[in-house]
Amino acid sequence: MKAMTWMAVALALPGLGCVAPRKMDPTRPLELHTGLFDARYTQDGEAVGGVQEWLAKEPEAAPHVSRAQALSLLGSLVASGGGGLIGWPLGQELAGERDPMWPLAGAGAAVIAVSIPLMIWSISSMDSAVEAHNRLIVGGGGQSAAPKRAAAKTERAGRVAPPARLEAFGFVFGAARSTALAACQEAGHTWSEEEDGVARCSGTPTESIDGASAELTFEDDGLSAVELVIHPPEDAQGWATSFRATETALIRLFGKSAQRSFVIPDECKAAELFLGCVADGRVTGSASWAPDDGPSVVLSIIGSPPPSTLRVRLTPGLPEM
Numbered sequence: 633m634k635a636m637t638w639m640a641v642a643l644a645l646p647g648l649g650c651v652a653p654r655k656m657d658p659t660r661p662l663e664l665h666t667g668l669f670d671a672r673y674t675q676d677g678e679a680v681g682g683v684q685e686w687l688a689k690e691p692e693a694a695p696h697v698s699r700a701q702a703l704s705l706l707g708s709l710v711a712s713g714g715g716g717l718i719g720w721p722l723g724q725e726l727a728g729e730r731d732p733m734w735p736l737a738g739a740g741a742a743v744i745a746v747s748i749p750l751m752i753w754s755i756s757s758m759d760s761a762v763e764a765h766n767r768l769i770v771g772g773g774g775q776s777a778a779p780k781r782a783a784a785k786t787e788r789a790g791r792v793a794p795p796a797r798l799e800a801f802g803f804v805f806g807a808a809r810s811t812a813l814a815a816c817q818e819a820g821h822t823w824s825e826e827e828d829g830v831a832r833c834s835g836t837p838t839e840s841i842d843g844a845s846a847e848l849t850f851e852d853d854g855l856s857a858v859e860l861v862i863h864p865p866e867d868a869q870g871w872a873t874s875f876r877a878t879e880t881a882l883i884r885l886f887g888k889s890a891q892r893s894f895v896i897p898d899e900c901k902a903a904e905l906f907l908g909c910v911a912d913g914r915v916t917g918s919a920s921w922a923p924d925d926g927p928s929v930v931l932s933i934i935g936s937p938p939p940s941t942l943r944v945r946l947t948p949g950l951p952e953m
Contacts, residue, residue, distance in 0.1 A: 656680040661766045664759050671755045673762070687761045692768060696761035703754035711744050711751075718744075800858040800927050800946040802837025803848065807855045812848055836860065841881050841944065843874070858927075860944040868903040871910070871940075878942050879919065879931060886921040886929055893917050894933070910940045 656662070656675065662683065663674045673683045684701065687693040717739050724732035798805045802819065803812050809831065816823045816833035825831045833846040844860040864874035883889070894917025900909030909915045913935050921929040927946040934941045 654678070654680060655682045656686050658686050662762045664762045671758060683762075684758070687765055690765060690768065693761040693764040696757045696764060700754045700757035700761065703757060704751065715744070798927055798948050801840055801844075801846070801860065803846065803855060803858050805855050805858075805927065805948040808853050809850055809855075812850075812855055816846075840885060841878055844878075844944070856947070858946045860946075862942040862944070863939060864942060866907070866939070868906040871907060875933075875942060878944065882919075882921065882929060882931060882944065886923050886926060889919040889921050889931075892919040894919070907940065910935045911938055912936075 656673070657680070660675050662680075663677075665672050665674065673680050684697055688697045718741065721732035721734050802815055804815075807815075812831065812833075813823050815837045816835075819835060819837040819839070821833050821835040821837075823831065823833055829850070831848045831850070833848065836844055836846050841860060841862065844862050847859045847861060848855060849857040849859075862874060862878055864871040894915075896906075896915050897909065900906055900915055906915065910933060915935070916933060918930055918932045920931070927948055930945045932943050932945070934943050
C-alpha cells in the first residue's frame with residue numbers, strides 16, 4: 633500500500649518544465665513533443681514559450697486551445713483533490729498515529745488516476761491546435777494571424793498615406809501659384825508673370841544650377857512644369873563650360889542619363905563657328921532622366937530665338953522630348 637501511495641504522490645506532483653529561451657515566432661511552424669504527462673514546443677529544434685497565448689488568437693486553433701485549457705484545469709483540480717486524500721493519512725503517519733486512514737490514500741490514488749486521461753486529452757487538444765497553426769503556415773490554409781494583421785496594416789497605410797511631394801529645384805508640383813510665388817520670393821528672387829500665363833522666377837529656391845532662372849507653367853492653379861533657363865557666356869569656351877557644368881549637376885542629382893544625343897557637325901567644331909551653329913540649329917541634342925523617385929528631366933540646347941540657351945525642363949510625368 634505504501635509503495636502505491638508514494639507512486640500516486642509522484643504522479644500528483646506538478647512537472648518541472650524548462651524555461652523557454654524565447655517567444656514563439658507566429659510566422660513559423662511548431663513542433664510538439666509529448667511526454668507521458670507533459671508537452672513542450674519547439675521551432676527548428678529550439679524550445680519556445682507563449683504558445684497557448686498566441687494560438688488562442690488564431691481562429692482555426694483557438695477552439696482546440698480553449699478545450700485544452702479547460703481539460704488541463706479540470707485535471708489539475710482532480711489531481712489536487714487526489715493529492716489531498718493521499719496527504720491525509722501521510723500526515724497521520726508522520727504524526728505517529730497508530731492506524732492512519734490508508735483507504736483514503738487508495739481513494740486519492742484512484743482520483744489521480746482519473747486525472748491522467750484528462751491531462752492526456754488536454755495535450756491531444758494542443759496537438760490539434762499546433763496542427764491547425766501549421767496548416768496555416770505551410771499547408772496552404774491561408775495566412776496566420778500575424779501576416780494577416782501585417783497585410784491589413786500595410787493596406788491601410790497604402791490607402792491613407794498621402795503621396796510624397798515631388799519637387800523641382802525647390803518648387804513643388806501641384807502647388808498653387810501663390811505657394812510657388814512665396815518659395816521664389818523667400819529665396820530672394822524676383823517673381824513676374826507674362827501674358828502667356830507663364831510665371832518667371834529670377835532663380836530657384838535650391839540654386840542647384842548656377843545662373844538658372846525658372847519658368848513655371850500651371851494647370852488648374854497647380855504647378856505642372858518647371859523649365860530652367862541658363863544663358864551661357866557669349867563665347868565658345870564659356871558656352872561649353874556652362875553646358876558641361878549643367879549636365880554634371882543633373883547627373884549628380886538624378887544619376888546617369890537614360891538617353892543622350894548631342895550633334896556637333898565637323899564644320900561647327902571651330903571655336904569661332906560654334907555659337908553660330910548653335911544659333912542656326914546645326915548644334916542640337918538633348919539628354920533625359922526619368923528616376924523612379926523624382927521628376928522627369930530633359931536637358932536641351934535651344935538656339936532660336938536668340939540668345940542661345942540651355943534649358944532643363946522638369947515634369948512629374950514622362951519626359952517631354
